Amino acid sequence: MPTTIEPIIRRKLADEIFDRLERMITTGELQPGDEMPSERALMERFGVGRPAIREAMQSLAGKGLVSISHGERAKVLRLTAQSIFRQVDLTAKIMLNQSSDSLEHLKSARIFFERGMTREAAQRASESDITELREIIDLQRKSLGNADDFISADMRFHTRIAQISGNPIFVAVSEAMLAWLKQFHVQMLIWTGKEKFTLVEHEEIVERLAARDADGAEAAILKHLERSRALYGK
Secondary structure, eight states: OOOOOOOOOOOOHHHHHHHHHHHHHHTTSSOTTOBOOOHHHHHHHHTOOHHHHHHHHHHHHHTTSEEOOTTSOOEEOOOOHHHHHHHTHHHHHHHHHHOHHHHHHHHHHHHHHHHHHHHHHHHHOOHHHHHHHHHHHHHHHHTTTOHHHHHHHHHHHHHHHHHTTOOHHHHHHHHHHHHHHHTTBOOGGGSTTHHHHHHHHHHHHHHHHHTTOHHHHHHHHHHHHHHHGGGBOO
């Protein structure tokens, strides 16, 4: 049989150092909040120069694994669902800008996700959860005429429903999708009267949640999102 050639790929020093530093973090040798070793210590440990160490550190920072402040040692960050999504935030926005299909796919994904979240909320919502949702609606009502504040309260309402699940990944997904959609939201000031439909629909959703009516809550959120879907456009 012919011998399969497996060429050895030469790697940059910085890439090798990145892998070793990443391993120190993932294995727990370095914990969230710990300072990274000094540049000099790493130079001596790996037998490399300062440029390779700095390049590897910048790569770690770019991946959200460490924070770098001028005049201080880099620190290991605590990874959360939110911090992971923030790492892809810019890439996601570029993708959505480049393709109208991607935007439509995101709208559909959001509807699918929120239907499930609303059913979950109907089964788990406490009295304090319902009270907070109603307070957000009151805040939204007071924001009529101010597009930015109204949309901000709208995002809080939907994220608060995700929070009822108690699952931080659900919350992070909700926050990320809403943030990505926000850039395509037409200014609400030009939709004379339409923002009032949002308030009525939000109230209907909360009433169904308070009644622990999963089917009714899902139907209410679906009606709301299908109507508002057209308000997100390029």
